[in-house]
Amino acid sequence: MQKLLTQSEWIDRARAVLPAAGFGNFDPGIIISHGQGSRVWDEGGREYVDYLIGSGPMLLGHGHPEVMEAVLEQLPRGMTFFANNAKGIELAEAIVEAVPCCEQVRFVASGGEADMYAIRLARAYTGRDKILKFEGGYHGMSAEAQMSLAPAKRVNFPQAVPDSAGIPQGVAEQMLIAPFNDLAAVEALLTEHNDIAAIIAEPLQRIIPAQPGFLQGLRDLCDRFNVLLIFDEIVTGFRLAYGGAQERYGVVPDICTLGKIIGGGFPLAALGASAEIMRHFDKSAVGADGWLMQLGTLSGNPVAAAAGLKTMEVLGREGSYERLRALGRRLQDMQSDALSSAGIAHTICGDETLFDIFFTEATCRDYRSAAHDDPSRNATYNAKLREAGVFKSPGKLYPSLALSEADLELTQAAVEAAVVALGQP
Ligand SMILES: Cc1ncc(COP(=O)(O)O)c(C=O)c1O
Structure with a gap:
């Protein structure tokens, strides 16, 4: 029988093989x-x-017993296929039914990946490059997202500060940073720059609520300046309400990203938008120049889809x-x-x-x-x-x-x- 290790023995083993003794996520002391x-x-x-x-x-x-049952039912039928599968299609249907901005969805394996594609999709759709992001907003680990999340130095808006080593300066030049809850700052940037593809925002930024009228103000500004609005609903989706922050606050973005809850604890995330925007994932619809190539080994894997579907079903129950x-x-x-x-x-x-x-x-x-x-x-x-x-x-x-x-x-x-x-x- 394998010897039971103490917590401090596990910590020592982790220190030997993991940089900073951990997975990068949380206190490695537990x-x-x-x-x-x-x-x-x-x-x-x-x-x-x-x-x-x-x-x-x-x-x-x-x-959760019902989620476990759904996962255990799927496991012997196969863990991942790379090919379309019924559970993934059912999950897409359930998301489209629940989330106001989604007529179609594309699956990926993590929230950060969904945000990366959402930004790329906005660029493909508008043909413009710049992205307006809010200081302190978290959108995963792509080069664009790692701008002014937790800036090490205070600079003037809208300059972007990379949060990580290894990001080319050119990326910072494509990002405009604004303070959250400041519509006047956003309006000024949209007036000054005519090459903005999208505004990306967490509708609840980390834990900072949008002030009354802020999200609707973003929606109105995006419509006025013909810029796409991306809501990062990786956290808020199926948490703030079944239809996410867009349902709770009544403001519908052009593109949203979803993760966490929709995978029921397994690696699965998604981005969704209208069919007109999502057609950029379909080469036959938009041609080679407008096409956004996207694939991933675990995308739409049936175990995650089964866990997510059951989680959503339980959440959808009264009360x-x-x-x-x-x-x-x-x-x-x-x-x-x-x-x-x-x-x-x-x-x-x-x-x-x-x-x-x-x-x-x-x-x-x-x-x-x-x-x-x-x-x-x-x-x-x-x-x-x-x-x-x-x-x-x-x-x-x-x-x-x-x-x-x-x-x-x-x-x-x-x-x-x-x-x-x-x-x-
Ligand atoms: C708002 C938001 N966006 C994106 C992400 C990235 O998701 P993931 O960790 O699945 O890549 C997170 C993760 O916490 C998040 O909170």
Whole structure:
């Protein structure tokens, strides 16, 4: 029998073979052993209520019985084919039915890939090159997306700052950066540059909500200047509402990207738009010059499609989103009440389905304003939550539908302990 390793032995093994000791995603000081329902366990045997939920996909919790059944039904029938398959077609149909801007979809394997193709599609459709992106907006890891996500230096808008080494300067020159929630800045850029293909935006930027009228304002400006609007709904799709942020806010983009939930925890993402825009994926419709070549080994793989379809079916049932919002509200209130009673300045930033706390009194409006007055408070708060059995990212809290009363009670106790720690010198 294989010897059971301790968590620190796993950490040592990871350090030897993985740069920065990890996959690049999350704190490499914790190794997750398994997850079930609302909980995860680490290799040291510690149990946590999971508010990371795989960075979003596991909205129903880990190992949801109906999703498991759908996956187990598919597995012996084949894991991936590269060829069209019925599950992938059914998933495309379900997305088209749910998401207002999608008449057709194309599958890829990750959200970042979907965003990369969305940008390319906008360029192919308009014949223009420039992309307007918001500072702090995250759209995966393509060269275009890695511009002014978390800029190391403050420069004047609309200059783009590469977030990563290895990106040619030429890419920065094709990007225009604006502050989120600033329609006047967007209008000025559209007036000044007549070579903009698209505006790409997260309708909820990380956790910063669009102010009333901002998304509709973007829509109107795009129509006026004949520019495409791309909503990155990798996170918000099937989370803010069944039809995503575009349903919840009533603003329909030209192109959207979807990921996370639609793969049910497996590698699958998509981009969708009207048939007129999507015809650029069809060489016979647009000819060689307008054609956007796209393929991928795992695109539309049937296991991911089966998991995503079942996840969407469960989410589509009566009351799912009301329950998710009620859970989120309780989690917001319990933290806000505890921090307010201790006299600790804070702002809850986000949507009930995805939010976090900023230790500041300022409202979060854009990348520069959404910051902690003292980042060490955030570090202490999150470390104490983790110690008390709450697993979350340092910048987000994702409620899941698997949460129980016992989970909320444990979380309440963890919050109270973390607030006490914040009050200590
Ligand atoms: C808004 C947004 N866009 C794109 C991505 C990239 O998705 P993936 O990690 O599947 O490449 C993410 C991932 O968190 C995201 O939050």
